[in-house]
Structure formats: structure tokens, C-alpha cells
Amino acid sequence: MIPELGHFALIMALCMALVQAVFPLAGAARGNVAWMSLARPAARVQLVFLLITFSALVHAFIVNDFSVAYVARNSNTMLPLIYRISAVWGAHEGSLLLWILILGLWTFAVTVFSHHLPEQFVARVLGVMGLVSIGFLLFILLTSNPFIRDAFPPPDGADLNPLLQDLGLVIHPPMLYTGYVGFSVAFGFAIAALLGGKLDMAWARWSRPWTVMAWVFLTLGIALGSWWAYYELGWGGWWFWDPVENASFMPWLTGTALIHSLAATEKRGVFKNWTVLLAICAFSLSLLGTFLVRSGVLTSVHAFANDPARGVFILALLGVVIGGSLALYAWRAPGTFISSSYGLFSRxxxxxxxxxxxxxxxGAVLLGTIYPLIIETLGGKVSVGAPYFNSVFIPLMVPLVIVLGCGAWARWKSDAWDRQWQHLRFAVFGSLIIGVLLAAMLDGAGALRTALGVALASWIILSTGILFYTRTRSGPDLLTTLKTHPRSFYGMCLAHVGFAITIIGLVITSNYSTDLHKRMKPGARAELAGYTFELTDIHTITGPNYDATEAAIRVWRGAKIVTELHTQKRIYRVRDMPMTEAGIRPGLTRDLYVSLGEPLGNGEWSVRLYYKPFVRWLWLGALFMACGGVLAVTDRRYRQIRLQATDPQSVIVAGATAKP
Amino acid sequence: MLQAADVPFEFSTPEQEQRYKDLAEQLRCLVCQNQSLADSHAELAQDLRNEVYRMLVQGQSDKEIIDFLVTRYGDFVLFKPPLKSGTALLWAGPFLMLIGAILIVFRLTRKNARLVSPELSNHDQQRLDTLLKPPADRKRI
Amino acid sequence: MNRYFIPLIVFIVLIAFFRIGLNYDPRLVPSPLIDKPVPVFTLPNLRDTATTMSSADLRGQAVLLNVWASWCVECRNEHPVLMEFSQNLKMPVYGLNYKDTREEAIQWLDHYGDPYVQSAFDQSGRVGIDFGVYGVPETFVLDRNGIIRYKHIGPITQKTMEDIILPLLNKLDHPAT
Structure with missing residues (x-):
């Protein structure tokens, strides 16, 4: 009964999405206030139905209702409760339901935090989000319904993929989807502005906090995914340029471009066409990622099970949503790119x-990701992997980092080279010295690359530090000076430093990680990067739904014991699938990482030992970036708008767009 | 998917070991999609690792080893696609995009510079041009 | 026509490629061995250790070379098609028994029926690598000179047999017509 209730609520959510899309958009076009005012209640009721639907599926998982085919395929009575809940989004149908639920939550947030905006604008934003919701609800109902019953339910379920039985997977997808779907708000704002024919600084100001918030979630989602792959896949890799990763990375890159472009549009009214295109692209790339991952056109380590009918449906959905918005863009984008002038040397x-x-x-990532597909349609076959992406992507990051250091410093409108040089020369010399010293000190094949990377990161940190110092030393005392600066300034500094931290982690761990693949039996020792690894014991363990062999490895530094690591080789009973649980000793400057391989006979085991310097900095940097984003969103000027019901700019827009 | 025995290899020199690791990283496992030979647990990947190791120890060059696999499995095994007519766009694409972007930014900047520096609007500039032109030219307009 | 149409045009081109791409299975890797001579090999015969089967045995007539194993689930699905092919049509199928044990392979053939003229026993899978085998079952169509003309990856269905393989074999055996 409850699954049917969930199914029914899903249909009701679709009805509400129709109301939310049709009436407000029509009302906005014809100036019908009553129709426009339906947007908020419709969106809120839709969320209620989505919550009922989602709860119904969670319930089916908790009570092991294997008559529901989706539950039977992805759960098992022996599966621990927490994974039975996360199994809801462990496969295609449920993860789409999560996607749509998160869209409902973002839409709800817009209904709550939009009272300072003109009613017509809000109606359009919610209407556009309603349209997206209709598309995805139809997709779920027509091709991917998670509530379909099986006439002959199996006595027990086929279990959740063991790879996904992990805490990282409990939080990674919701975080990532919150980021993806969050760009729908910026998208809605962009389309509403295009529909209203009014792209202005006010639009940029309204979009900015939403965009940054989505970007924060996406940043955390990607970092979590990388961290999860690092400890769960058992070989210590953290980024593979896999299509699924690229699918999340492309919206992130575009979103990053968008928040910077929005800053210029908000402050100076420039690049409106470019900013609105980026807003459309960020969400379009999120949708494109959904297509690439779920249609089976590309092969990936973590792609979902494929069904051509689904592929055709998402492609049609993509065509309507992205094609429609790009056509609208071509039609309505304002003719002039520059409304106010700025100098060649300006922020x-x-x-x-x-x-x-x-x-x-x-664009380079997109090209590399879809190139195999293009070649395949032309009758060839090619792989595009990490070597390609590294060699085209990294050279593009070098000028970006250099520009970043100057840009954060430069004044709006126009600036002078000598003013910049006066302050930034310290950062220039500082980072050059660090680079040269590192190049001289380090050895090995990656010395130059590491020196360059760390020098670039130092350039970011030093220029940000100098900026911070000159801004904060001017006032009477430190605390009051600190208070005079907006939070968004601190957010920017923090995010930029986070980027630098990620770069440092990336270059050092890529160039100086070492590993050893050894044949070991209890008592055997191996040396790696100045540490001695001793296999002390191998024993078996029985888990709730798996059997495991666990190895205990003691790590020595000279005569001192550093730590004892435990790594397991698990066999999950239902799927008879082996999994490696790595043993990791995290540290700020290095991770020690061991993973147990296969038995080789005579009591010997294949063991992999890894030394990974600065690998934590990758995710630490992402955390800094996300915190910077949160600081920027909580800036006073965004909080204040909510109180100022009559923001002068919004009145102008309201006046302008109310015309038929 | 069959599980491999995962036997560690012994190398005579660190250089040899590094060459092996580099090769295994840039070759693609065919069974388990989108993993390198080094990362894959599939049995075929282990067989191919064995072949790579055997050829390496026999003193064959990286190119010979890669050619060995390409003649059997095609360019698909290479994570770094070779530069050919079919992949020219792939390799040139990012640089074409970069050049295109630089050109666009440059054009906009010049447009903008025209907006910033002269005090005259376009219309005024045209009028001024007409007035300053020699009378002979003016007649033709 | 202005420059604001460029994103839309790029997108439409992409969508077209995606639509075509949906018809392809990205897991199929075309073999570079097509129109190349069959790799040279000599392997023990599966049923009779004393004799061998070699690439030379595959010449003289267009034949199928089917890569199979007793552990391979999909091989059982294509098995009736191969039986029909060899028994009713009297066409020669050679087997390459891939990474199997001799006992289990023979047992499998005795239980389900043996469609093969003979099977080579490739225990280590080394000859399989020469053939670019990456997923069993795989089937090669060889012409009378031992040139590989076609490779099918995955189980052969009745439809692929009738639509592709039989017409191809006919053409290879009677090149003049």
C-alpha cells in the first residue's frame, strides 16, 4: 500500500509542477497577478508530495519490502540499516528521485527567500524551475519508476553494490546533487531575466548568493567523491578523469567562471551576455552530466545500468531545456556587451x-569526454584518458593562477601597473624564490613540476596575504578594521587560499607518491619512503553481510612505532564480490596507505603499500573553498536585501518588467 | 568478472620498475571499462600485465610493448590517443578554443578601449571625419 | 544571424552526435585484426593431448573460430546456434577453449553437445591475447586463405547468424558470384 501511496504522490507532484510552471509563466506574460501568485503555493505543495514519495521509498527499504523491484535489486535483509537508507539513491531510479527531491527543496528555498524580489520575476523563476521539474518527473514516471512491484517477489534482495556500502556514499550523492540542482536556481534567474528582457545589476545581485551556494555544495560533493574513491577503491587514486567525474567537474568549472563573472556584472554591470550564458551553461552541463552517466553512451567505472529508452528520453529533455534556453538566449540576449567601460588593466x-x-x-574537458563518442559515431574507436586531460588542462591553469593573483588586487574600472607592482612585487619575488629553492632542493623526475606548482600556489597565497595585510592595517585598531570589510572579501581570500592548498596537494602527491607491491607473510618487513612496514598478523573476520581477511601492518620509523594499520579483503556474501578496505593513517604532510591483495599460497599475501605526501591538502583546499563560499553568501548585503522590501533596483526592474 | 592472482613483480632496477608503472598506467584494461591495466582487478588485465612485464624483462622498448598491444586490441588500449587524422581535432581543439577566446577578448577590449578613450561618440567621430576630409572627397559622399 | 546563435548551433551538433551515439554500444571494441591473417598459433587439441591444432588447420575453406569456455555463461546462450550451424548446415566451426580446465571443458561439451570440428586448448590465454580476445564468447569469420573477415563480440544470436555470418560465409566461399 505504501509504495502505491508513493507512486500516487509522485503523480500529484507532477500535477503540482504543471500548476507551478504553467500559471505563473502565463500570468507573468499576461500580467495576471492571481496566476502569478500560484507559484509559491504550488511549489510548496509539490515539495510536500515529493517528501511523501521519497519517504515511501525509504520506508520500503527500511522494512525490506522486496515486492518492490527496485528494493529487491538494491537491498538485502542483512544490509545494515544506514546502508538500507542510502541504498535508496544507490541506483538509477532512486537517485533520480533524490535529484527531483533536491530540486523541490531548492525551489522551496526560492519561495522563502524571494520576498524582496518583484512578484513577476519570482513567478518566472519558479515557473522555469517547475518546467524542469515536469521534465524530470515525467522521466521518472515513464521510464524509471522506483515503485514498480514484482509479481513474484524474491525471498531476499540482491544486495546493494558493495562499493556503495560506505559512509562516503551516504553523503556524497546528496551533496553532489545539491550542487548540480542548485544551478537550476541561477538558471531560473537567467531565463526569467531573459524572458523579462531585463538583465541588469540587480539580476546579478539576486543570482549571486544562490550560485555561490550551489557551487559550495558542488565543491564539497566533488571533494567527497574524490576522497571516497581514494579510500574505497583500494589503490589510492583520487581523480581519474572518468566521464562521471568530468560530468561533475564541467559544471564546477563553469560555475566557478559564473561566480566570478557575476561579480563583475553585479558591481559594474559589465559582461551581462556572457554571465547569463554561463548561468545557462552551468545548469545545462549538470543536465548533460545526467545524460552521459545514465544513457550508456560512454563507459565509465561508475555508470548506472543502461537502458536506451532512458537515453532517448533524457536526450529529448536536454534538447527541450537546453535548446530552448539557448534559443531564448540567441533571441533575447542584449545587443551590447559593454554597458560601462573599463580599462585594459582593471578588475x-x-x-x-x-x-x-x-x-x-x-571546453577541453568536454571535448575529451565526448570525443570517444564522436569518433564512435564516425566509425572509429579511441580512448581519451588521464594523459590527455593532464596535458591540455594543466597548461590552462597556469595563466589562470597568474591572473588570479593580479585580479584579486586590481581596482574596478581602471588600475595602474605601478600601483600593483609596488605591492605585488613581494609576492612575485617571494614565489619565484620559493620556486627556485624547491627546484634546487628537490630531486626526481617531478622536481620542476613540483617547484612550478608550489611557486604558483605561493603566488596566490602571498598576493592574497599582501592584499589582506594592506586592507586591514589601515584602520585604528585591528578588530574594527576587520569588521569594516565585507564577509565576501574574507570569503574570497579563503577560497583563493583553498585553491592554492589544493594545488600544493595535487603537485606534491602526484610527483612524490611512492608505492610498493610486495609478497608478504606474517613477520615480513618492507621499506618504503623511510618507513618500515611489518605484516604482523592475518586473521579472518565475519561482518554483518561479508566475510573478510584482515591484515595488521605495523609501521615503524626507525625504532619508533608510528601506527598500526588494518586492511581487509572482504567478500560480500550475496553478490560474491570482493572488496578491498584500505588501511590508512592520515596526516597533514603524508598518508600511509596499505591494501591487502590476494593470497599467493604458502601463507603469503600480495600487499600494496603506499606513501602519499600532502594528499590531504587536496580535500583540505576544497573545504577552504567551500567555507569561503559560505562566508561570501552570508555577506551583509545579501542579508540586508531581505529586510529592504523596497530595494531601489528591484523597483526599477518591477516597473520595467510589468509592462505587457 | 574473473579475479586475478595479483602477483607482485620483481624488477632488476628502479628504472625498470618505473617504466613498468608508467606503461601500466597509460594502457587501458578492456574488460573493466575505463580503468588502467595498473588499477584493474580483472583477469585479462593481469594477463596483459604479465605480458608487459615479460616483454620489459626481455629488454623490449616501450614502443615495442605498446605496439604489441595496439596490433591486437587497437588504439582503444591507449589512454593517450595517438595524434592521427581522427584525433587531430581532439588535440588541436583546446588550443583552437584558447586562440578563439583570446581573439574575442582582444576584440572586445579594443571596442572597449574605443569606448573609454575618445571623448567623441561614434556619430560625432563620423561627422568630424567628414568635415575634416578634403572637399574633393566630400563631394563623392 | 548573429553570434548569439553560436551556443545553440554547437549544442544542436552535440545533440545530433549524442542521438547517433545512443545506437552504439561503447563496450564493443572493434578488432584491428580485420582483413589481417589469422595469428599464427599451435595449441594442444582439447580432447586429445597428443595432437595439436594450429592456424594452418583453419585454411582452405571459410570457417568460424569460436572462443569459448565452460565458465562462460553467455557461451551457453549461443551454444544452440552453433550446434544448428555445424550439425544442420554442415559448416565447420573451430573452437578456441579459453582459460579453462581440460576436464571441465570436455564435460561441458559432452553435456551440451560438441559443435566444433576441434577445439584448441588455450589454458594460459596467451593465444587469446594474440586474437585480441577481451570478452568470451567471441567469434571470428575466416576466409579460405585464413584472413580474418569479421569478428563478433558476445553471444551469437540466430539473427546475427542469419543476417551477417551466413551471407558473409556464402560470399567468401563463392567469391565469383
Missing amino acids: EMFLLVNSTLLTVAM
Whole structure:
């Protein structure tokens, strides 16, 4: 009964989405206030139905209702409760349901935090989000219904993929989807502005906090995914340039370009066409990612099970949503790119170069990701992997980092080279010295690359530090000076430093990680990177739904014991699938990572030992970036708008767009 | 998917070991999609690792080893696609995009510079041009 | 026509490629061995250790070379098609028994029926690598000179047999007509 209730609520949600899309959009076009005012209640009722639907599926998983085919395929009575809940989004149908639920939550957030906006604008934003919701609800109902019953339910379920039985997977997809779907708000704002024919600074100001918030979630989602792959896949890799990763990385790059371009549009009213295109692209790339991952056109380590009918449906959905919005863009984009002028050497210019470089980088990733598909349709077969992406992506990041240091410093409108040079020369010399010293000190094949990477990161940190110092030393005392600066300034500094931290982690761990693949039996020792690894014991363990062999490895540094690591080789009973649980000793400057392989006879085991310097910095940097984003969103000027019901700019827009 | 025995290899020199690791990283496992030979647990990947190791120890060059696999499995095994007519766009694409982007930014900047520096609007500039032109030219307009 | 149409045009081109791409299975890797001579090999015969089967045995007539194993689930699905092919049509199928044990392979053939003229026993899978085998079952169509003309990856269905393989074999055996 409850699954049917969930199914029914899903249909009701579709009805509400129709109301939310049709009446407000029509009302906005014809100036019908009553129709426009339906947007908020419709969106809220839709969320209620989505919550009922989602709860019904969670319930089916909790009570092991294997008459529901989706539950039977992805759960098992022996599966621990927490994974029975996360199994809801462990496969295609349920993860789509999560996607649509998150869209409902974002839409709800817009209904709550939009009272300072003109009613017509809000009606359009919610209407557009309603249209997206209709598309995805139809997709679920017509091709991917999770509530379909099986006439002959199996006595027990086929279990959740063991790879996904992990805490990382409990939080990674919701976080990632919140980021993806969050760009639908920026998308809705962009389309509403195009429909209203009014792209202005107010539009940029309204979009900005939403965009940054979505970007924060996406940043965390990607970082979590990388971290999960690192410890769960058992070979210590953290980024593979796999299509699924690229599918999340492309919206991130575009979103990063967007938040920088929005800054210029908000402050100076420039690049409106470019910014609105980026807003459309960020969400379009999220949708494109959904297509690439779920249609089976590309092969990937973590792609969902494929069904051509689904592929055709999402492609049609993509065509309507993206094609429609790009057509609207071609039709309505304002003719002039520049409404106010800026100098060649100004913050506007740096922000433009920055968003352009990020977009080119995104284009390179897109090209590499879909190139195998293009070649296949032309009758060939080719693989595009990490070597390609590294060799085209990294060179694009070098100028980006250089521009970043100058751009954060430059003044709006126009600036002078000598003013910049006076302050930034310290950062220039500082980072050059660090680079040269590192190049001289380090050895090995990656010395130059590491020196370059760390020098670039130092350039970001030093220029940000100098900026911070000059801004904060001017006032009477430190605390009051600190208070005078907006939070968005601190957010920017924090995010930029986070980026630098990620770069440092990336270059060092890529160039100086070492590993050893050894044949070991209890008592055997191996040396790696100055540490001695001793296999002390091998024993068996019985888990709730798996049997495991666990190895205990003691790590010595000279005569001192550093740690004892435990790594398991698990066999999950239902799927008879082996999994490696790595043993990791995390540290700020290095991770020690061991994973147990196969038995080789005579009591010997294949063991892999890894030394991974600075690998934590990758995710630490992402955390900094996300915190920077949160600081920027909570800036006073965004909180204040909510109180100022009569923001002068919004009145102008309201006046302008109310015309038929 | 069959599980491999995962036997560690012994190398005579660190250089040899590094060459092996580099090769295994850039070759694609065919069974388990989108993993390198180094990362894959599939049995075929282990067989191919064995072949790579055997050829390496026999003193064959990286190129010979890669050619061995390409003649049997095609360019698909290479994570770094070779530069051919079919992949020219792939390799040139990012640089074409970059050049295109630079050109666009450059054009906009010049447009903008025209907006910033002269005090005259386009219309005024045209009028000025007409007035300053020699009378002979003016007649033709 | 202005430059604001460029994103839309790029997108439409992409969508077209995606639509075509949906018809392809990205897991199929075309073999570079097509129109190349069959790799040279000599392997023990599966049923009779004393004799061998070699690439030379495959010449003289267009034949199928089917890569199979007793552990391979899909091989059982294509098995009736191969039986029909060899028994009713009297066409020669050679087997390449891939990474199997001799006992289990023979047992499998005795239980389900043996469609093969003979099977080579490739225990290590080394000859399989020469053939570019990456997923069993795989089937090669060889012409009378031992040139590989076609490779099918995955189980052969009745339809692929009738639509592709039989017409191809006919053409290879009677090149003049």
C-alpha cells in the first residue's frame, strides 16, 4: 500500500509542477497577478508530495519490502540499516528521485527567500524551475519508476553494490546533487531575466548568493567523491578523469567562471551576455552530466545500468531545456556587451580573462569526454584518458593562477601597473624564490613540476596575504578594521587560499607518491619512503553481510612505532564480490596507505603499500573553498536585501518588467 | 568478472620498475571499462600485465610493448590517443578554443578601449571625419 | 544571424552526435585484426593431448573460430546456434577453449553437445591475447586463405547468424558470384 501511496504522490507532484510552471509563466506574460501568485503555493505543495514519495521509498527499504523491484535489486535483509537508507539513491531510479527531491527543496528555498524580489520575476523563476521539474518527473514516471512491484517477489534482495556500502556514499550523492540542482536556481534567474528582457545589476545581485551556494555544495560533493574513491577503491587514486567525474567537474568549472563573472556584472554591470550564458551553461552541463552517466553512451567505472529508452528520453529533455534556453538566449540576449567601460588593466578585465580561461578549460574537458563518442559515431574507436586531460588542462591553469593573483588586487574600472607592482612585487619575488629553492632542493623526475606548482600556489597565497595585510592595517585598531570589510572579501581570500592548498596537494602527491607491491607473510618487513612496514598478523573476520581477511601492518620509523594499520579483503556474501578496505593513517604532510591483495599460497599475501605526501591538502583546499563560499553568501548585503522590501533596483526592474 | 592472482613483480632496477608503472598506467584494461591495466582487478588485465612485464624483462622498448598491444586490441588500449587524422581535432581543439577566446577578448577590449578613450561618440567621430576630409572627397559622399 | 546563435548551433551538433551515439554500444571494441591473417598459433587439441591444432588447420575453406569456455555463461546462450550451424548446415566451426580446465571443458561439451570440428586448448590465454580476445564468447569469420573477415563480440544470436555470418560465409566461399 505504501509504495502505491508513493507512486500516487509522485503523480500529484507532477500535477503540482504543471500548476507551478504553467500559471505563473502565463500570468507573468499576461500580467495576471492571481496566476502569478500560484507559484509559491504550488511549489510548496509539490515539495510536500515529493517528501511523501521519497519517504515511501525509504520506508520500503527500511522494512525490506522486496515486492518492490527496485528494493529487491538494491537491498538485502542483512544490509545494515544506514546502508538500507542510502541504498535508496544507490541506483538509477532512486537517485533520480533524490535529484527531483533536491530540486523541490531548492525551489522551496526560492519561495522563502524571494520576498524582496518583484512578484513577476519570482513567478518566472519558479515557473522555469517547475518546467524542469515536469521534465524530470515525467522521466521518472515513464521510464524509471522506483515503485514498480514484482509479481513474484524474491525471498531476499540482491544486495546493494558493495562499493556503495560506505559512509562516503551516504553523503556524497546528496551533496553532489545539491550542487548540480542548485544551478537550476541561477538558471531560473537567467531565463526569467531573459524572458523579462531585463538583465541588469540587480539580476546579478539576486543570482549571486544562490550560485555561490550551489557551487559550495558542488565543491564539497566533488571533494567527497574524490576522497571516497581514494579510500574505497583500494589503490589510492583520487581523480581519474572518468566521464562521471568530468560530468561533475564541467559544471564546477563553469560555475566557478559564473561566480566570478557575476561579480563583475553585479558591481559594474559589465559582461551581462556572457554571465547569463554561463548561468545557462552551468545548469545545462549538470543536465548533460545526467545524460552521459545514465544513457550508456560512454563507459565509465561508475555508470548506472543502461537502458536506451532512458537515453532517448533524457536526450529529448536536454534538447527541450537546453535548446530552448539557448534559443531564448540567441533571441533575447542584449545587443551590447559593454554597458560601462573599463580599462585594459582593471578588475573587470582580469575577471573576464579568468572566466574565459575557465570556460576554455571546461571546453577541453568536454571535448575529451565526448570525443570517444564522436569518433564512435564516425566509425572509429579511441580512448581519451588521464594523459590527455593532464596535458591540455594543466597548461590552462597556469595563466589562470597568474591572473588570479593580479585580479584579486586590481581596482574596478581602471588600475595602474605601478600601483600593483609596488605591492605585488613581494609576492612575485617571494614565489619565484620559493620556486627556485624547491627546484634546487628537490630531486626526481617531478622536481620542476613540483617547484612550478608550489611557486604558483605561493603566488596566490602571498598576493592574497599582501592584499589582506594592506586592507586591514589601515584602520585604528585591528578588530574594527576587520569588521569594516565585507564577509565576501574574507570569503574570497579563503577560497583563493583553498585553491592554492589544493594545488600544493595535487603537485606534491602526484610527483612524490611512492608505492610498493610486495609478497608478504606474517613477520615480513618492507621499506618504503623511510618507513618500515611489518605484516604482523592475518586473521579472518565475519561482518554483518561479508566475510573478510584482515591484515595488521605495523609501521615503524626507525625504532619508533608510528601506527598500526588494518586492511581487509572482504567478500560480500550475496553478490560474491570482493572488496578491498584500505588501511590508512592520515596526516597533514603524508598518508600511509596499505591494501591487502590476494593470497599467493604458502601463507603469503600480495600487499600494496603506499606513501602519499600532502594528499590531504587536496580535500583540505576544497573545504577552504567551500567555507569561503559560505562566508561570501552570508555577506551583509545579501542579508540586508531581505529586510529592504523596497530595494531601489528591484523597483526599477518591477516597473520595467510589468509592462505587457 | 574473473579475479586475478595479483602477483607482485620483481624488477632488476628502479628504472625498470618505473617504466613498468608508467606503461601500466597509460594502457587501458578492456574488460573493466575505463580503468588502467595498473588499477584493474580483472583477469585479462593481469594477463596483459604479465605480458608487459615479460616483454620489459626481455629488454623490449616501450614502443615495442605498446605496439604489441595496439596490433591486437587497437588504439582503444591507449589512454593517450595517438595524434592521427581522427584525433587531430581532439588535440588541436583546446588550443583552437584558447586562440578563439583570446581573439574575442582582444576584440572586445579594443571596442572597449574605443569606448573609454575618445571623448567623441561614434556619430560625432563620423561627422568630424567628414568635415575634416578634403572637399574633393566630400563631394563623392 | 548573429553570434548569439553560436551556443545553440554547437549544442544542436552535440545533440545530433549524442542521438547517433545512443545506437552504439561503447563496450564493443572493434578488432584491428580485420582483413589481417589469422595469428599464427599451435595449441594442444582439447580432447586429445597428443595432437595439436594450429592456424594452418583453419585454411582452405571459410570457417568460424569460436572462443569459448565452460565458465562462460553467455557461451551457453549461443551454444544452440552453433550446434544448428555445424550439425544442420554442415559448416565447420573451430573452437578456441579459453582459460579453462581440460576436464571441465570436455564435460561441458559432452553435456551440451560438441559443435566444433576441434577445439584448441588455450589454458594460459596467451593465444587469446594474440586474437585480441577481451570478452568470451567471441567469434571470428575466416576466409579460405585464413584472413580474418569479421569478428563478433558476445553471444551469437540466430539473427546475427542469419543476417551477417551466413551471407558473409556464402560470399567468401563463392567469391565469383
